[in-house]
Amino acid sequence: MTGPDRIEARRVAVREWMSEAEVDALLVSAAPNVRWLTGFTGEGLLVLGERGALLCTDSRYTVQAAEEAPELEAASDGGHLEQAIARINASGAGRAGFESGHVTYASFQRLQEALEGAEPVGLDDRIKHLRAVKDADEVALIRRAAAVADAAFVELRARIEPGMTEREAAEELRRQMVLGGAEGPSFETIMASGPNGAKPHARPGEREIIEGDLIVIDWGAKVEGYCSDCTRTVMVGEPDERQREVWLAVREAQVAALEGLRPGMEGREIDAIAREVLRERGFEREFGHGLGHGVGLQVHELPTVGQKSENEVPVGAVVTIEPGVYIEGWGGVRLEELVLVTEDGAEVLTLSPYDLQ
């Protein structure tokens, strides 16, 4: 199966859902969903009919739409939503689905007012669920993103030394990713040194790294729209006993989850494996977030892997496994791998080296 066939297969899956939801037309407006269903990376909306499809964009993207989605009809006159409405009206659709979690109330009002024959029908986020299972093209791009991020980390690791600020280190990691072929980082790098490591979402600041610091580094690259996501906690100097103890507890929790993961498990079951290890080590209260999340065109997508996640994690999902321990005033340790869920379990895609083992 080649790239265009894979994209066509995605549209086939969405049309099955349309049939189930009894809509004759579907307005797709969330940008990652439009990209996933067309390959088009510019701004626009997609109208899917039972057979035809129309990409609603504007003159800035006419050439790009023809290059990226040559098999699709594209319109570029007038507003995106107005083009979509005109097409739905012309199609004679009786029920027109839209993404409830993305279309604004103002756009819904416009649909109500301007759709002539069709009733606008708010639908759930099924496309996000479909996107949770990656095809071979998507896995290949995520692998590339992870490899670029790994190579950049190796370069950075050799350069980290006392006196460097968090911001400088984060910038260097970014620079290495871009030089290595990334479109950019897949999210703002976390570079949390010493006590800053206690904040899971710390932003890189002006603190200078000192001997004896643990540094939580959470970063990812983006390649052709696909994200990677990885965390290492590195040691500047020799770890003391407490640092080693916390580090090893987090690593043990992570390895247990990586080994225990099986396709079809609910997210909360996978989370529980790691959480149980940290509970045994006395760090239950210090692990305050979920174990992981899906990664793809967005850095946070389905399935979720947290304490309350009832979604099953299917074969073909790409998820993070990222336990952490955060101690106010002391710092933190988080270790994160990005894995592909296979028939057998979890294949690790992130290959950055560990400081401790």
Place this chain on the structure above:
Amino acid sequence: MTGPDRIEARRVAVREWMSEAEVDALLVSAAPNVRWLTGFTGEGLLVLGERGALLCTDSRYTVQAAEEAPELEAASDGGHLEQAIARINASGAGRAGFESGHVTYASFQRLQEALEGAEPVGLDDRIKHLRAVKDADEVALIRRAAAVADAAFVELRARIEPGMTEREAAEELRRQMVLGGAEGPSFETIMASGPNGAKPHARPGEREIIEGDLIVIDWGAKVEGYCSDCTRTVMVGEPDERQREVWLAVREAQVAALEGLRPGMEGREIDAIAREVLRERGFEREFGHGLGHGVGLQVHELPTVGQKSENEVPVGAVVTIEPGVYIEGWGGVRLEELVLVTEDGAEVLTLSPYDLQ
């Protein structure tokens, strides 16, 4: 007036609008609006009552909310929207306004279902209109952002030479902005060399800069959330006659608009000044976009300054003036200043040097 008083004054203006719209409570969900009304930079929603206010956030942001908006009550248990609903229900509000252009249909449905006494009322984007007029704190931050971006440009300009790729040059500009104190760029830098300059929204690529190139550089810095936006078109080597002719036509169009701008003019009147100069020079068809847009917490905000913009440009607005000429196969020239609209006209905030004059 100090910072907190300025933020309080913004809430007073919004409460006047609430009274006009006959709502007892207002749910503010668009992130730049929440930030503008509170100073809080994390994730959350704001519920404004006739007197009280509640910042609905979560445990990740409890400390930050207390630091950034100490005068506001903050909640952090449960989902943001659920907290807001509980507060509106407890307040006994009869009509609860929300931002139509931001709240999704799914959230609207949830409001309809869970609000007990209050009717949800979709409102227009008045807060965006209020944000179009900057106060002294905002102007000071935009000036700082512009100054950081100018200094970075001077550094970059000295380094541009044949053999450098667009991407390398864009990364260098970014690096200089961050080293100079920017939180980051305010948008993805455009670095469009030679024929790539014909695409107004070109992304920096692997093309190497060569002698004889014009390079369109469109960039900005972000400082404490506020954006700058500037464009220069630089020459590598000596310009030929055609390059000089196009460059001077664009500069003349820009200067005419900068000199002609008066507060209270409609956006389309300002656009027309520049467009007329380019028409006289034979480049009317080569100027395919609007003349400018407002800049603040977002890099594109109100007022708009385009051919169809009927909004008046008030004193205190910060807008771009950015005519351009784009010629397929040849390249392009765009020159952009960021200006503060004053009683007398336009004060230019961007001070990056020009190659040609």
